[in-house]
Structures are given as structure tokens and as C-alpha cells.
């Protein structure tokens with residue numbers, strides 16, 4: 045008898061633009077930080093139970109347009125991958141959520157180099173000038189990250205880990221099928237970030253991505269046929 049398979053519902057993000065706080069170069073992926081002290085910006089539905097609070101978003105990218113994403117689809121690598129990190133408030137705080145299998149939900153969006161770049165990426169890329177070296181932080185206010193979503197809400201989902209050490213296995217991944225477009229110049233802008241402090245020799249912040257890991261029997265489900 046084949047096991048009954050639950051169909052996957054749509055996911056929904058309701059974000060408060062006022063929750064955006066700062067943008068930071070921490071020498072790894074640069075990130076935008078949001079106020080997650082209450083259910084102000086939340087992700088619901090899809091494979092999730094309950095509302096998960098948006099904590100930060102960040103990007104991973106390569107040293108060329110030919111690679112940089114952390115997920116690969118039928119052998120196709122993208123130039124970059126954007127992650128929106130949410131945590132489950134039933135576990136008290138983010139640190140507690142890291143210890144739980146249903147603690148964190150990350151929406152992953154592929155960035156594909158093309159000729160019609162998504163204008164909504166401009167705001168993040170313009171801020172790069174102010175956070176060129178490690179440790180630099182700048183205010184990043186009035187920003188609704190849902191403008192970065194592609195048209196289609198189709199996604200894959202599976203249970204996995206953070207892609208940065210110690211790689212806690214607490215993530216429900218929601219990986220969007222449709223990439224958003226960026227220009228090659230915008231990718232070059234990302235690569236102009238440095239992972240060094242301002243008084244150290246320049247070291248480009250590139251290839252901050254982890255390659256895909258073995259599935260080891262895990263099931264990847266699709267919300268689409």
C-alpha cells in the first residue's frame with residue numbers, strides 16, 4: 045500500500061517594513077537584521093505549523109556568475125542564493141530554536157544573472173557602499189523583504205541544517221523554484237565586499253557558499269507537479 049502523501053499548501057509571509065533595522069558585513073554573508081522580539085514579521089503555511097518570526101536575511105555568492113548558490117537543481121548552479129531566516133517562537137528564543145528539529149524555517153531564493161534585473165534588489169546593493177569591510181553596519185529601515193519574492197510561490201521543501209558551522213539540524217527549507225534576476229554588475233557589486241577589517245589587506249568576500257550535502261534518505265517534496 046503506498047503511503048498517503050499530504051499535498052503541500054501555500055506558504056505566506058506577512059512582514060512589517062518597520063521591523064527592518066540594520067545591514068551588516070560580518071565577513072561572511074552580509075545580512076539584513078529585523079526586529080524579532082514579537083510576531084511582527086512572520087512566515088506561515090506550507091510545511092510549517094504556526095508562525096515563524098523573520099530574524100535576518102543574507103546572501104551567498106560565488107567568485108564568478110557561474111556558481112554561488114548552496115542548492116543545485118538538476119546540476120544547475122546559480123550565481124547566488126538569498127536566505128530569509130525565521131525561527132519558531134514556541135521554543136522561547138532563537139538559541140532555543142536552534143536545538144529543535146522544527147526550530148527554524150529558511151526561505152531560499154535563487155539569484156540568476158540576466159538582462160532584466162529585479163529592481164527590488166537595488167536597495168540592498170546600494171547599501172554595499174556603506175558596509176565594505178568586516179564589522180561595518182549601517183541602518184537599514186523601512187524595508188519589506190517580500191518585494192524580493194519571485195512571482196511564483198512554487199517551492200521544494202525538506203528537513204536540513206544550517207549551511208554554516210555548526211550546521212544545526214533544525215531547518216525546514218522552503219526553496220523557491222523561480223529564481224529572481226540580477227545583473228552581472230550587481231553581482232560584481234556583491235563581490236566588492238571585503239571579508240577583512242578596514243585596517244587589514246583587502247580580501248574579497250566571495251565563495252561564501254557550502255556545496256550540497258548527501259540527502260541520506262531524506263525526502264524532498266515539491267509543492268508543484
Ligand SMILES: NS(=O)(=O)N=C1NCCCN1
Nearest residue numbers: 127129150205206207208
Ligand atoms: N545559510 S544558513 O543555513 O541560513 N545559515 C545560517 N547560519 C547562522 C544563522 C543564519 N543562517
Ligand SMILES: [Zn+2]
Nearest residue numbers: 102104127207
Ligand atoms: Zn544562508
